[in-house]
Amino acid sequence: MELFGLADCNNFFVSCERVFRPDLNGKPVIVLSNNDGCVISRSNEAKSLGIKMGIPLFQIRKEIEKYDISIFSSNYVLYGDMSRRVMSLLSCYTPKLDQYSIDEAFLDFSDMGDTDQLHKYGQEIVKIVGKGTGIPISLGIAPTRTLAKVASKFAKKYKGYHGCCIIDTDEKRKKALELFEVGDVFGIGRKMKEHLSKYGVRTAADFTRLDGEWVRSVFSITGYRTWRELHGEACISLDELPAKKSICVSRSFANEGITDRRQLEEAVANFASDCARKLREQKSLCQQMTVFAFTSRFRTDQPQDFINHNIRLEISTNDSSEIIKRAIEGLRANYRNGNFAYKKAGVILWDIISDSNVQGNLFDTRDRSKISALQHTIDNINRRDGLGTVRNAIQGNDLRKNIKREHLSRQYTTNFDEIMTIKA
DNA sequence: TCTGGGGTCCTAGGACCC
DNA sequence: TCTGGGGTCCTAGGACCC
Numbered sequence: 172m173e174l175f176g177l178a179d180c181n182n183f184f185v186s187c188e189r190v191f192r193p194d195l196n197g198k199p200v201i202v203l204s205n206n207d208g209c210v211i212s213r214s215n216e217a218k219s220l221g222i223k224m225g226i227p228l229f230q231i232r233k234e235i236e237k238y239d240i241s242i243f244s245s246n247y248v249l250y251g252d253m254s255r256r257v258m259s260l261l262s263c264y265t266p267k268l269d270q271y272s273i274d275e276a277f278l279d280f281s282d283m284g285d286t287d288q289l290h291k292y293g294q295e296i297v298k299i300v301g302k303g304t305g306i307p308i309s310l311g312i313a314p315t316r317t318l319a320k321v322a323s324k325f326a327k328k329y330k331g332y333h334g335c336c337i338i339d340t341d342e343k344r345k346k347a348l349e350l351f352e353v354g355d356v357f358g359i360g361r362k363m364k365e366h367l368s369k370y371g372v373r374t375a376a377d378f379t380r381l382d383g384e385w386v387r388s389v390f391s392i393t394g395y396r397t398w399r400e401l402h403g404e405a406c407i408s409l410d411e412l413p414a415k416k417s418i419c420v421s422r423s424f425a426n427e428g429i430t431d432r433r434q435l436e437e438a439v440a441n442f443a444s445d446c447a448r449k450l451r452e453q454k455s456l457c458q459q460m461t462v463f464a465f466t467s468r469f470r471t472d473q474p475q476d477f478i479n480h481n482i483r484l485e486i487s488t489n490d491s492s493e494i495i496k497r498a499i500e501g502l503r504a505n506y507r508n509g510n511f512a513y514k515k516a517g518v519i520l521w522d523i524i525s526d527s528n529v530q531g532n533l534f535d536t537r538d539r540s541k542i543s544a545l546q547h548t549i550d551n552i553n554r555r556d557g558l559g560t561v562r563n564a565i566q567g568n569d570l571r572k573n574i575k576r577e578h579l580s581r582q583y584t585t586n587f588d589e590i591m592t593i594k595a
Numbered sequence: 596t597c598t599g600g601g602g603t604c605c606t607a608g609g610a611c612c613c
Numbered sequence: 614t615c616t617g618g619g620g621t622c623c624t625a626g627g628a629c630c631c
Contacts, residue, residue, distance in 0.1 A: 204599035227598040272631045360629050419601055
Protein backbone atom coordinates (compact mmCIF):
# COMPACT_ATOMS: atom_id res chain seq x y z
CA MET A 172 0.00 0.00 0.00
CA GLU A 173 1.23 3.44 -0.90
CA LEU A 174 1.66 5.59 2.19
CA PHE A 175 3.06 9.08 2.73
CA GLY A 176 4.43 10.40 5.99
CA LEU A 177 4.54 14.10 6.73
CA ALA A 178 6.97 15.17 9.43
CA ASP A 179 6.32 18.68 10.65
CA CYS A 180 8.42 20.51 13.25
CA ASN A 181 6.25 22.07 15.96
CA ASN A 182 6.57 25.87 16.16
CA PHE A 183 9.90 25.43 14.41
CA PHE A 184 11.69 28.78 14.84
CA VAL A 185 10.58 29.08 18.46
CA SER A 186 11.64 25.49 19.12
CA CYS A 187 15.10 26.24 17.67
CA GLU A 188 15.51 29.18 20.05
CA ARG A 189 14.34 27.10 23.01
CA VAL A 190 16.89 24.37 22.39
CA PHE A 191 19.50 26.86 23.62
CA ARG A 192 17.21 28.58 26.10
CA PRO A 193 15.55 25.74 28.01
CA ASP A 194 14.51 28.27 30.63
CA LEU A 195 11.87 29.42 28.12
CA ASN A 196 10.07 26.08 27.94
CA GLY A 197 6.46 26.50 28.96
CA LYS A 198 6.61 30.27 28.46
CA PRO A 199 5.24 32.51 25.72
CA VAL A 200 7.89 33.06 23.01
CA ILE A 201 7.69 34.63 19.54
CA VAL A 202 10.10 34.96 16.61
CA LEU A 203 9.93 37.99 14.31
CA SER A 204 10.37 38.46 10.56
CA ASN A 205 13.20 40.51 9.08
CA ASN A 206 13.49 44.02 10.50
CA ASP A 207 11.61 42.76 13.54
CA GLY A 208 8.45 43.46 11.57
CA CYS A 209 5.89 40.70 12.08
CA VAL A 210 5.35 37.60 14.20
CA ILE A 211 6.27 34.50 12.17
CA SER A 212 6.54 31.79 14.82
CA ARG A 213 4.78 31.38 18.17
CA SER A 214 5.05 28.97 21.07
CA ASN A 215 1.82 27.28 22.16
CA GLU A 216 1.70 29.63 25.14
CA ALA A 217 1.90 32.67 22.83
CA LYS A 218 -0.83 31.17 20.63
CA SER A 219 -3.16 30.74 23.60
CA LEU A 220 -2.61 34.36 24.52
CA GLY A 221 -4.19 35.20 21.18
CA ILE A 222 -1.02 36.39 19.41
CA LYS A 223 -1.87 36.00 15.72
CA MET A 224 0.43 34.78 12.98
CA GLY A 225 1.79 37.63 10.85
CA ILE A 226 0.71 40.46 13.13
CA PRO A 227 3.08 43.48 13.21
CA LEU A 228 5.12 43.76 16.40
CA PHE A 229 4.01 47.30 17.15
CA GLN A 230 0.40 46.16 17.41
CA ILE A 231 1.06 43.77 20.29
CA ARG A 232 3.39 45.88 22.46
CA LYS A 233 0.86 45.87 25.29
CA GLU A 234 0.48 42.08 25.38
CA ILE A 235 4.24 41.62 25.31
CA GLU A 236 4.62 43.82 28.34
CA LYS A 237 1.67 42.36 30.18
CA TYR A 238 2.49 38.67 29.68
CA ASP A 239 6.26 39.00 29.57
CA ILE A 240 6.51 37.42 26.13
CA SER A 241 10.09 36.63 25.00
CA ILE A 242 11.03 38.03 21.59
CA PHE A 243 13.63 36.86 19.07
CA SER A 244 14.71 38.37 15.75
CA SER A 245 14.86 35.67 13.08
CA ASN A 246 18.20 33.85 13.05
CA TYR A 247 18.15 31.95 9.77
CA VAL A 248 21.69 30.68 10.14
CA LEU A 249 20.62 28.83 13.29
CA TYR A 250 17.30 27.60 11.83
CA GLY A 251 18.97 26.38 8.63
CA ASP A 252 21.48 24.38 10.62
CA MET A 253 18.84 22.86 12.94
CA SER A 254 16.75 22.00 9.88
CA ARG A 255 19.68 20.10 8.35
CA ARG A 256 20.02 18.06 11.55
CA VAL A 257 16.33 17.16 11.63
CA MET A 258 16.27 16.24 7.94
CA SER A 259 19.39 14.14 8.17
CA LEU A 260 17.92 12.11 11.07
CA LEU A 261 14.60 11.68 9.26
CA SER A 262 16.32 10.42 6.14
CA CYS A 263 17.55 7.39 8.12
CA TYR A 264 13.97 6.12 8.46
CA THR A 265 12.74 6.15 4.87
CA PRO A 266 14.03 5.15 1.47
CA LYS A 267 12.88 8.51 0.15
CA LEU A 268 12.77 11.88 1.88
CA ASP A 269 11.34 14.91 0.12
CA GLN A 270 12.00 18.14 1.99
CA TYR A 271 9.08 20.45 1.41
CA SER A 272 10.12 23.49 3.42
CA ILE A 273 12.58 24.44 6.14
CA ASP A 274 10.52 22.56 8.75
CA GLU A 275 8.58 19.93 6.81
CA ALA A 276 9.36 16.79 4.86
CA PHE A 277 7.45 13.98 3.19
CA LEU A 278 8.66 10.44 3.84
CA ASP A 279 7.87 7.40 1.75
CA PHE A 280 6.31 4.74 4.01
CA SER A 281 4.87 2.50 1.31
CA ASP A 282 4.76 -1.21 2.17
CA MET A 283 6.15 -0.71 5.67
CA GLY A 284 4.06 -3.32 7.46
CA ASP A 285 0.71 -3.16 9.25
CA THR A 286 -0.75 -0.20 11.09
CA ASP A 287 0.39 -1.33 14.53
CA GLN A 288 3.98 -1.76 13.48
CA LEU A 289 3.93 1.50 11.56
CA HIS A 290 2.46 3.34 14.49
CA LYS A 291 5.28 2.16 16.78
CA TYR A 292 7.82 2.97 14.08
CA GLY A 293 6.39 6.49 13.71
CA GLN A 294 6.45 7.14 17.45
CA GLU A 295 10.03 5.96 17.53
CA ILE A 296 10.99 8.46 14.81
CA VAL A 297 9.32 11.31 16.68
CA LYS A 298 11.13 10.33 19.87
CA ILE A 299 14.54 10.01 18.26
CA VAL A 300 14.35 13.33 16.41
CA GLY A 301 13.27 15.01 19.64
CA LYS A 302 16.13 13.46 21.55
CA GLY A 303 18.74 13.99 18.87
CA THR A 304 17.97 17.59 17.95
CA GLY A 305 15.79 19.01 20.71
CA ILE A 306 13.09 19.83 18.15
CA PRO A 307 9.60 18.37 18.75
CA ILE A 308 7.96 17.04 15.59
CA SER A 309 4.57 15.66 14.57
CA LEU A 310 4.16 12.83 12.10
CA GLY A 311 1.09 12.14 9.98
CA ILE A 312 0.79 9.05 7.79
CA ALA A 313 -1.86 8.52 5.08
CA PRO A 314 -2.36 7.40 1.46
CA THR A 315 -2.07 10.95 0.07
CA ARG A 316 -0.01 14.01 0.92
CA THR A 317 -3.08 16.09 1.70
CA LEU A 318 -4.39 13.43 4.12
CA ALA A 319 -0.91 13.03 5.67
CA LYS A 320 -1.02 16.73 6.44
CA VAL A 321 -4.41 16.32 8.08
CA ALA A 322 -3.04 13.41 10.12
CA SER A 323 -0.01 15.44 11.24
CA LYS A 324 -2.32 18.14 12.61
CA PHE A 325 -4.16 15.52 14.64
CA ALA A 326 -0.83 14.19 15.89
CA LYS A 327 0.10 17.70 16.98
CA LYS A 328 -3.24 18.48 18.61
CA TYR A 329 -3.93 15.32 20.63
CA LYS A 330 -1.37 14.05 23.11
CA GLY A 331 -2.79 10.53 22.92
CA TYR A 332 -1.12 9.94 19.55
CA HIS A 333 2.36 10.39 21.04
CA GLY A 334 3.35 12.45 18.02
CA CYS A 335 2.17 10.09 15.29
CA CYS A 336 -1.27 9.72 13.70
CA ILE A 337 -2.17 7.31 10.91
CA ILE A 338 -5.15 7.54 8.56
CA ASP A 339 -5.12 4.28 6.65
CA THR A 340 -8.75 3.14 6.46
CA ASP A 341 -11.81 4.70 4.89
CA GLU A 342 -13.51 4.80 8.25
CA LYS A 343 -10.69 6.76 9.89
CA ARG A 344 -10.46 9.04 6.89
CA LYS A 345 -14.15 9.97 7.03
CA LYS A 346 -14.09 10.48 10.76
CA ALA A 347 -11.01 12.70 10.59
CA LEU A 348 -12.46 14.84 7.80
CA GLU A 349 -15.68 15.43 9.77
CA LEU A 350 -13.56 16.94 12.54
CA PHE A 351 -11.39 19.00 10.22
CA GLU A 352 -12.17 22.56 9.16
CA VAL A 353 -12.10 23.01 5.41
CA GLY A 354 -9.93 26.13 5.61
CA ASP A 355 -7.18 24.12 7.31
CA VAL A 356 -6.87 21.72 4.40
CA PHE A 357 -3.60 21.98 2.46
CA GLY A 358 -4.49 23.77 -0.78
CA ILE A 359 -7.58 25.58 0.49
CA GLY A 360 -6.77 29.17 1.35
CA ARG A 361 -8.73 32.17 2.48
CA LYS A 362 -10.50 32.88 -0.81
CA MET A 363 -11.56 29.33 -1.41
CA LYS A 364 -12.80 28.98 2.15
CA GLU A 365 -14.93 32.12 1.78
CA HIS A 366 -16.32 30.88 -1.49
CA LEU A 367 -17.11 27.43 -0.06
CA SER A 368 -18.86 28.84 2.99
CA LYS A 369 -21.53 30.26 0.67
CA TYR A 370 -22.45 26.68 -0.14
CA GLY A 371 -22.56 25.66 3.51
CA VAL A 372 -19.24 23.84 3.33
CA ARG A 373 -17.60 24.00 6.73
CA THR A 374 -15.65 20.78 7.25
CA ALA A 375 -13.32 18.86 4.97
CA ALA A 376 -15.98 16.13 4.90
CA ASP A 377 -18.55 18.64 3.56
CA PHE A 378 -16.10 19.47 0.79
CA THR A 379 -15.61 15.83 -0.22
CA ARG A 380 -19.39 15.44 -0.54
CA LEU A 381 -19.54 18.07 -3.30
CA ASP A 382 -19.74 16.92 -6.89
CA GLY A 383 -16.25 16.46 -8.34
CA GLU A 384 -17.06 17.95 -11.74
CA TRP A 385 -18.61 20.98 -10.12
CA VAL A 386 -15.51 21.45 -7.96
CA ARG A 387 -13.35 21.28 -11.05
CA SER A 388 -15.41 23.86 -12.92
CA VAL A 389 -15.44 26.34 -10.03
CA PHE A 390 -12.01 25.86 -8.46
CA SER A 391 -10.06 24.67 -11.48
CA ILE A 392 -7.69 21.77 -11.63
CA THR A 393 -5.92 22.63 -8.38
CA GLY A 394 -9.10 22.59 -6.30
CA TYR A 395 -10.18 19.36 -7.96
CA ARG A 396 -6.81 17.80 -7.13
CA THR A 397 -7.27 18.64 -3.46
CA TRP A 398 -10.78 17.12 -3.63
CA ARG A 399 -9.40 13.88 -5.04
CA GLU A 400 -6.56 13.75 -2.52
CA LEU A 401 -9.09 14.03 0.31
CA HIS A 402 -10.94 11.07 -1.23
CA GLY A 403 -7.74 9.07 -0.85
CA GLU A 404 -6.53 9.25 -4.45
CA ALA A 405 -2.89 10.38 -4.61
CA CYS A 406 -2.50 13.07 -7.30
CA ILE A 407 0.66 14.71 -6.01
CA SER A 408 3.53 12.26 -6.25
CA LEU A 409 6.67 12.08 -4.16
CA ASP A 410 9.32 13.24 -6.56
CA GLU A 411 12.88 14.39 -6.40
CA LEU A 412 13.13 18.09 -5.77
CA PRO A 413 13.20 19.79 -9.14
CA ALA A 414 15.54 22.70 -9.71
CA LYS A 415 13.93 26.01 -8.85
CA LYS A 416 12.33 27.86 -11.73
CA SER A 417 12.90 31.26 -10.23
CA ILE A 418 15.21 32.56 -7.54
CA CYS A 419 14.43 35.71 -5.61
CA VAL A 420 16.31 37.62 -2.95
CA SER A 421 14.63 40.70 -1.52
CA ARG A 422 14.44 42.63 1.72
CA SER A 423 12.62 45.53 3.21
CA PHE A 424 14.78 48.18 4.78
CA ALA A 425 14.71 49.33 8.38
CA ASN A 426 12.96 52.46 9.60
CA GLU A 427 12.29 55.07 6.91
CA GLY A 428 13.93 53.07 4.13
CA ILE A 429 16.73 54.11 1.78
CA THR A 430 16.84 57.51 0.10
CA ASP A 431 20.46 57.50 -1.01
CA ARG A 432 20.99 56.13 -4.49
CA ARG A 433 24.39 54.66 -3.73
CA GLN A 434 23.02 52.79 -0.75
CA LEU A 435 20.19 51.37 -2.81
CA GLU A 436 22.67 50.21 -5.43
CA GLU A 437 24.77 48.56 -2.75
CA ALA A 438 21.76 46.67 -1.39
CA VAL A 439 20.68 45.57 -4.87
CA ALA A 440 24.22 44.42 -5.65
CA ASN A 441 24.11 42.20 -2.58
CA PHE A 442 20.72 40.74 -3.56
CA ALA A 443 22.03 40.03 -7.05
CA SER A 444 25.12 38.36 -5.66
CA ASP A 445 23.04 36.13 -3.32
CA CYS A 446 20.75 35.17 -6.18
CA ALA A 447 23.68 34.21 -8.39
CA ARG A 448 25.20 32.07 -5.64
CA LYS A 449 21.91 30.19 -5.17
CA LEU A 450 21.73 29.72 -8.92
CA ARG A 451 25.21 28.17 -8.99
CA GLU A 452 24.36 25.93 -6.03
CA GLN A 453 21.64 24.27 -8.04
CA LYS A 454 23.93 24.13 -11.09
CA SER A 455 21.78 26.35 -13.27
CA LEU A 456 21.97 29.38 -15.52
CA CYS A 457 19.38 32.09 -15.99
CA GLN A 458 18.31 33.81 -19.17
CA GLN A 459 16.24 36.60 -17.68
CA MET A 460 16.23 38.68 -14.54
CA THR A 461 14.18 41.37 -12.85
CA VAL A 462 15.28 44.11 -10.51
CA PHE A 463 12.71 45.95 -8.43
CA ALA A 464 12.53 48.64 -5.75
CA PHE A 465 9.56 50.37 -4.22
CA THR A 466 8.52 52.86 -1.58
CA SER A 467 6.23 52.05 1.35
CA ARG A 468 2.59 51.67 0.37
CA PHE A 469 1.65 52.51 3.96
CA ARG A 470 3.17 55.98 3.70
CA THR A 471 0.47 57.62 1.64
CA ASP A 472 1.83 60.99 2.74
CA GLN A 473 5.04 60.43 0.77
CA PRO A 474 5.77 60.29 -2.98
CA GLN A 475 5.58 56.76 -4.33
CA ASP A 476 7.83 55.02 -6.82
CA PHE A 477 7.76 51.51 -8.18
CA ILE A 478 10.72 50.28 -10.22
CA ASN A 479 10.23 46.93 -11.90
CA HIS A 480 12.72 46.32 -14.66
CA ASN A 481 13.13 43.18 -16.69
CA ILE A 482 16.43 42.22 -18.34
CA ARG A 483 16.94 39.60 -21.02
CA LEU A 484 20.44 38.13 -20.94
CA GLU A 485 21.66 37.41 -24.44
CA ILE A 486 23.85 34.67 -23.05
CA SER A 487 22.65 32.61 -20.11
CA THR A 488 24.82 33.06 -17.03
CA ASN A 489 25.30 32.40 -13.33
CA ASP A 490 28.28 34.72 -12.91
CA SER A 491 27.93 37.07 -9.94
CA SER A 492 29.81 40.00 -11.46
CA GLU A 493 27.71 39.92 -14.60
CA ILE A 494 24.40 39.55 -12.75
CA ILE A 495 25.35 42.38 -10.38
CA LYS A 496 26.37 44.60 -13.29
CA ARG A 497 23.12 44.04 -15.17
CA ALA A 498 21.01 44.57 -12.05
CA ILE A 499 22.71 47.89 -11.33
CA GLU A 500 22.37 49.01 -14.96
CA GLY A 501 18.67 48.19 -14.83
CA LEU A 502 18.24 50.09 -11.61
CA ARG A 503 20.10 53.16 -12.93
CA ALA A 504 18.07 53.20 -16.12
CA ASN A 505 14.88 53.52 -14.10
CA TYR A 506 16.06 55.72 -11.28
CA ARG A 507 14.20 59.03 -11.11
CA ASN A 508 15.10 62.02 -9.05
CA GLY A 509 12.29 62.56 -6.62
CA ASN A 510 13.62 61.96 -3.16
CA PHE A 511 11.92 58.63 -2.80
CA ALA A 512 12.36 56.58 0.36
CA TYR A 513 12.68 53.00 -0.91
CA LYS A 514 11.34 50.54 1.63
CA LYS A 515 11.98 47.32 -0.24
CA ALA A 516 14.06 46.07 -3.16
CA GLY A 517 15.08 42.79 -4.68
CA VAL A 518 16.37 40.76 -7.60
CA ILE A 519 14.66 37.82 -9.28
CA LEU A 520 16.43 35.40 -11.61
CA TRP A 521 14.18 33.34 -13.87
CA ASP A 522 13.99 31.54 -17.20
CA ILE A 523 16.37 29.07 -15.61
CA ILE A 524 18.12 26.22 -17.42
CA SER A 525 20.63 23.57 -16.45
CA ASP A 526 24.31 24.58 -16.74
CA SER A 527 25.03 21.43 -18.74
CA ASN A 528 22.76 22.75 -21.43
CA VAL A 529 24.61 25.87 -22.54
CA GLN A 530 23.73 27.54 -25.79
CA GLY A 531 26.84 29.14 -27.28
CA ASN A 532 26.69 32.52 -28.91
CA LEU A 533 28.68 33.63 -31.94
CA PHE A 534 29.12 37.13 -30.61
CA ASP A 535 30.20 36.15 -27.12
CA THR A 536 33.55 37.79 -26.59
CA ARG A 537 34.11 36.68 -23.01
CA ASP A 538 36.03 33.60 -22.04
CA ARG A 539 33.33 31.65 -20.21
CA SER A 540 35.52 28.88 -18.88
CA LYS A 541 37.89 31.38 -17.28
CA ILE A 542 34.99 33.24 -15.64
CA SER A 543 33.54 30.00 -14.37
CA ALA A 544 36.86 28.91 -12.87
CA LEU A 545 37.25 32.26 -11.12
CA GLN A 546 33.72 32.09 -9.79
CA HIS A 547 34.30 28.57 -8.54
CA THR A 548 37.39 29.66 -6.63
CA ILE A 549 35.52 32.58 -5.05
CA ASP A 550 32.67 30.26 -4.00
CA ASN A 551 35.14 27.94 -2.32
CA ILE A 552 36.76 30.75 -0.36
CA ASN A 553 33.37 32.08 0.72
CA ARG A 554 32.22 28.63 1.80
CA ARG A 555 35.35 28.22 3.87
CA ASP A 556 35.71 31.69 5.37
CA GLY A 557 32.13 32.92 5.36
CA LEU A 558 29.80 34.53 2.84
CA GLY A 559 31.02 37.86 1.56
CA THR A 560 34.72 37.25 2.23
CA VAL A 561 35.38 37.85 -1.46
CA ARG A 562 32.87 40.18 -3.11
CA ASN A 563 32.42 42.96 -5.63
CA ALA A 564 33.34 46.47 -4.51
CA ILE A 565 29.83 47.81 -5.07
CA GLN A 566 28.52 45.40 -2.42
CA GLY A 567 30.06 47.56 0.30
CA ASN A 568 31.40 46.58 3.69
CA ASP A 569 28.44 45.75 5.87
CA LEU A 570 26.08 43.26 4.30
CA ARG A 571 23.51 43.65 7.07
CA LYS A 572 23.52 47.35 7.74
CA ASN A 573 19.99 48.12 6.58
CA ILE A 574 18.33 45.33 8.52
CA LYS A 575 16.97 45.82 12.01
CA ARG A 576 17.61 42.90 14.37
CA GLU A 577 17.32 43.97 17.97
CA HIS A 578 16.56 40.61 19.54
CA LEU A 579 19.00 38.32 17.78
CA SER A 580 20.08 35.09 19.45
CA ARG A 581 23.58 33.71 18.98
CA GLN A 582 24.79 31.40 16.22
CA TYR A 583 25.15 28.55 18.69
CA THR A 584 25.74 25.81 16.18
CA THR A 585 27.68 27.41 13.36
CA ASN A 586 30.03 29.99 14.86
CA PHE A 587 32.75 28.87 17.20
CA ASP A 588 32.85 32.22 18.98
CA GLU A 589 29.15 32.02 19.78
CA ILE A 590 29.00 28.44 20.97
CA MET A 591 27.06 27.73 24.15
CA THR A 592 28.91 28.01 27.43
CA ILE A 593 28.04 26.00 30.52
CA LYS A 594 28.56 27.43 33.96
CA ALA A 595 29.84 25.10 36.62
C1' DT B 596 7.74 55.32 14.32
C1' DC B 597 7.20 50.21 13.36
C1' DT B 598 3.70 46.17 8.48
C1' DG B 599 8.49 39.29 6.13
C1' DG B 600 10.58 36.47 2.43
C1' DG B 601 10.71 32.82 -1.03
C1' DG B 602 8.48 29.85 -3.81
C1' DT B 603 4.74 27.16 -7.25
C1' DC B 604 0.89 26.67 -10.26
C1' DC B 605 -3.04 28.19 -12.99
C1' DT B 606 -5.83 31.31 -15.86
C1' DA B 607 -7.20 35.08 -18.69
C1' DG B 608 -6.14 38.10 -22.11
C1' DG B 609 -3.29 40.29 -25.61
C1' DA B 610 -0.09 39.91 -29.54
C1' DC B 611 0.96 37.61 -33.37
C1' DC B 612 0.69 34.27 -37.15
C1' DC B 613 -1.57 31.74 -40.80
C1' DT C 614 -10.35 47.68 -47.98
C1' DC C 615 -13.34 44.52 -45.98
C1' DT C 616 -14.33 39.89 -43.88
C1' DG C 617 -13.22 35.08 -39.84
C1' DG C 618 -11.32 31.68 -36.90
C1' DG C 619 -7.91 28.94 -34.77
C1' DG C 620 -3.54 28.26 -32.81
C1' DT C 621 0.64 29.50 -30.04
C1' DC C 622 3.29 32.17 -27.10
C1' DC C 623 3.98 35.48 -23.61
C1' DT C 624 2.78 38.08 -19.53
C1' DA C 625 0.41 39.77 -15.54
C1' DG C 626 -2.01 38.70 -11.77
C1' DG C 627 -4.21 35.83 -8.42
C1' DA C 628 -4.29 32.07 -5.21
C1' DC C 629 -1.92 28.99 -2.67
C1' DC C 630 2.05 27.07 0.45
C1' DC C 631 5.61 27.52 4.37
